[in-house]
Amino acid sequence: MMAGGLQLLALSVTVLAWGALGQGDGRWKKQVSGDATIYLGQQREAWRPLMHVAVNLTKIKDIKSSFQLRTYDPEGAIFYGDTKSGRDWFVLSLKDGVPLMQISRSGVLVNVAGGPKLNDGQWHTLEVSNQGHFVILEVDGAMGLVAGLQSKHIEEVISGDLRLALGGLLITKESMLVQFEPQMDGCIRGGSWLNLSIPWETDTDKLWPCYQNIRHGxxxxxxxxxxxxxxxxxxxxxxxxxxxxxxxxxxxxxxxxxxxxxxxxxxxxxxxxxxxxxxxxxxxxxxxxxxxxxxxxxxxxxxxxxxxxxxxxxxxxxxxxxxxxxxxxxxxxxxxxxxxxxxxxxxxxxxxxxxxxxxxxxxxxxxxxxxxxxxxxxxxxxxxxx
CATH class of the missing domain: 2.60.120.200 (Jelly Rolls)
Structure with a gap:
């Protein structure tokens, strides 16, 4: 798989959460920036993203980043990224408590799941990086998942917009190889996200808080x-x-x-x-x-x-x-x-x-x-x- 294609996958992870609620630029387009914590289970339609943003690919320099996740929920969508208006896409979720990555590139579908269970209510650091033909997910400093994809039919992506969505999808759920329940009762908080400062946009009037301390129930x-x-x-x-x-x-x-x-x-x-x-x-x-x-x-x-x-x-x-x-x-x-x-x-x-x-x-x-x-x-x- 060429570097441009892998860039899509890694970038989907890296521009995850600019956290704190800031000043909005309109009633239905509030901006979210900073490194505060975001609750993914905000009330909305099941598959509808909580936040979204579009980034020009030429502005993206770094393809390595990390964020933290805390949940007791064994299943749900964390984030989504795509190019070509959704023809190529990447989804990170949990299923049965373990990470699940699903990738679509030029009609080729790949999914890989495994690593430690993350639904223990503790904060876990997830880091995603692009290394050659592989996208690597590390969990708490240890190897979690490795996904590789190479084909002569895969097209290089060097221009256009990268769309990102948090807590939902911008494609139909039927496009995925592995189905899962979308809503994630969990929180993410900021880490190291590329070199970008472009805020997320959300049409939610008020973001629900993440509680400092939680218990199972x-x-x-x-x-x-x-x-x-x-x-x-x-x-x-x-x-x-x-x-x-x-x-x-x-x-x-x-x-x-x-x-x-x-x-x-x-x-x-x-x-x-x-x-x-x-x-x-x-x-x-x-x-x-x-x-x-x-x-x-x-x-x-x-x-x-x-x-x-x-x-x-x-x-x-x-x-x-x-x-x-x-x-x-x-x-x-x-x-x-x-x-x-x-x-x-x-x-x-x-x-x-x-x-x-x-x-x-x-x-x-x-x-x-x-x-x-x-x-x-x-x-x-x-x-x-x-």
Missing amino acids: SFFPGSGLAIVNTSVFQIEREHSVKIELWGDFTKMYGAILSIRTPGLVPMFTLVADNTTKEITLSFSGHKMSLKENFKRLQLTFGTDLLEVQHDGAESKGTTKLLSPLKHSGLLSILRESQMAIGGLLGKDDVGSFLRGCLEKIQIQGKDVDLDLTLKDMSISSHSCPV
């Missing part, structure tokens, strides 16, 4: 909910349905969980009040309150009853609530019902949405990844502020 800011497709968990094959929630329930406020039957009747709600330190559970006409300080709540829906178990550092308890439905009626309805985490189904009242952090959510013993649900984008799927 799903953060609900009180402005939306996530609807879970229960068919993913194959509950129709089971004799019971088990839902487990972890977190500090004394610090939550609003609806944690709600289930609505096909007839739009609320069957189950779980609501927290951090002022009274009380959890209120409503189920098929029954209502109960939990005031103990616990960190884990397990709900097991059987053929004709709901079993509630909770435990923490100070207390454990088990309660059984009988359903008015007999035999297998409860599970049959549950399999066809809608389930929401972080709000009450059928209500748009902001006051009903959950404010707080759920450290872990499981259905039938499997972790629920909120990125795979129909969720409000204000919800951070993989991290909570400390």
Whole structure:
């Protein structure tokens, strides 16, 4: 692969993040510059870039740079770069927690994935450089990925614009060889980026902050909910349905969980009040309150009853609530019902949405990844502020 083609790949990495929000040159074209931290999970359409910029290739001198990334998210787009208005392109993302580079040059597709898992919530330094026919990604000073491409059909790129985009793509997702979920609940911060000082442009009025300290979990800011497709968990094959929630329930406020039957009747709600330190559970006409300080709540829906178990550092308890439905009626309805985490189904009242952090959510013993649900984008799927 010729140097001009490799320059495209390395440059896509290097002009990543001029971080701090500066003065805008228009309502929809604010500029972002400096070395501050940028949150990639900003609310927008799923594949739409958070920021973008176009740079004349003749102005680019350095083809080596580095930046830092922090996330608990195993999957998402970090940045994109292209020439020829998208005919040649480069994408860096995470999939299963490890870096994934995808390259398209003159119709030739290359993808390479590997290296250490980066979704541990720690800051990692990524450096990309062009060495001959290869693009090399180093992670924390050690070799991460090497991608090489050489063909007599590849055209040299020596003029025109290099388009860059952060947190999204400027091509269709179907163009990629390896598919992934786009939204990245993560942050990047500045490092060494070529010799350029051209700012990013964004049409976002206000950039969301990156919190200084985070922990693993799903953060609900009180402005939306996530609807879970229960068919993913194959509950129709089971004799019971088990839902487990972890977190500090004394610090939550609003609806944690709600289930609505096909007839739009609320069957189950779980609501927290951090002022009274009380959890209120409503189920098929029954209502109960939990005031103990616990960190884990397990709900097991059987053929004709709901079993509630909770435990923490100070207390454990088990309660059984009988359903008015007999035999297998409860599970049959549950399999066809809608389930929401972080709000009450059928209500748009902001006051009903959950404010707080759920450290872990499981259905039938499997972790629920909120990125795979129909969720409000204000919800951070993989991290909570400390």
